[in-house]
Amino acid sequence: MECINFAEFTELSRPREEYYIGRWAYIQKVIEMVKEINPRSVLELGPALFTVVKGSDIMRKREVDMWGIPSNTNVTEYLHDATKTPWPVEKKYDLFIALQVFEHLVDSQAQAFMEVKRIAKSAILSLPYQWDCPIDNANYPEHHMIDENTILEWTNGEAPQKWIYIERTGAQVSKGERIIGLWKF
Numbered sequence: 747m748e749c750i751n752f753a754e755f756t757e758l759s760r761p762r763e764e765y766y767i768g769r770w771a772y773i774q775k776v777i778e779m780v781k782e783i784n785p786r787s788v789l790e791l792g793p794a795l796f797t798v799v800k801g802s803d804i805m806r807k808r809e810v811d812m813w814g815i816p817s818n819t820n821v822t823e824y825l826h827d828a829t830k831t832p833w834p835v836e837k838k839y840d841l842f843i844a845l846q847v848f849e850h851l852v853d854s855q856a857q858a859f860m861e862v863k864r865i866a867k868s869a870i871l872s873l874p875y876q877w878d879c880p881i882d883n884a885n886y887p888e889h890h891m892i893d894e895n896t897i898l899e900w901t902n903g904e905a906p907q908k909w910i911y912i913e914r915t916g917a918q919v920s921k922g923e924r925i926i927g928l929w930k931f
Contacts, residue, residue, distance in 0.1 A: 768915025785840030829854035842866035855900030
């Protein structure tokens with residue numbers, strides 16, 4: 747499978763450039779993980795303007811399209827709220843990817859992770875890591891102080907095979923550290 751490259755990332759993220767500044771730091775690590783797995787089929791949750799893996803199938807919630815949708819429409823698209831289980835996915839994917847999305851499945855992460863295990867052979871999740879978000883900040887509470895223990899609660903105690911930590915990419919809360927986990931089922 748072919749992944750997005752830096753030039754494509756720069757071009758595709760241009761409509762929301764300020765939001766995407768600094769995000770290549772974790773996306774390139776995800777791409778390295780994808781290349782290690784070498785999947786034939788990928789489902790990406792909430793990919794916004796682009797998928798990491800070109801031609802990935804996608805699941806998105808139509809009501810949250812303020813971030814845009816990928817331009818590649820020649821894929822299977824599940825218009826579904828991932829907090830509602832079971833997911834309408836019957837295919838077994840080699841890889842499931844959710845970048846900076848899982849924290850938004852408020853109080854449904856554990857059920858969603860069970861669905862990830864049902865529909866995929868492996869998963870990559872990236873999340874904000876230990877962001878100290880003020881209560882009056884747009885990043886509170888979904889992004890506030892997520893750590894390995896929080897993630898393990900969301901994954902029903904299932905630890906990933908690998909953690910990768912990404913350093914802060916800017917001064918704003920939303921440019922804080924990230925954590926990426928790789929699970930193989």
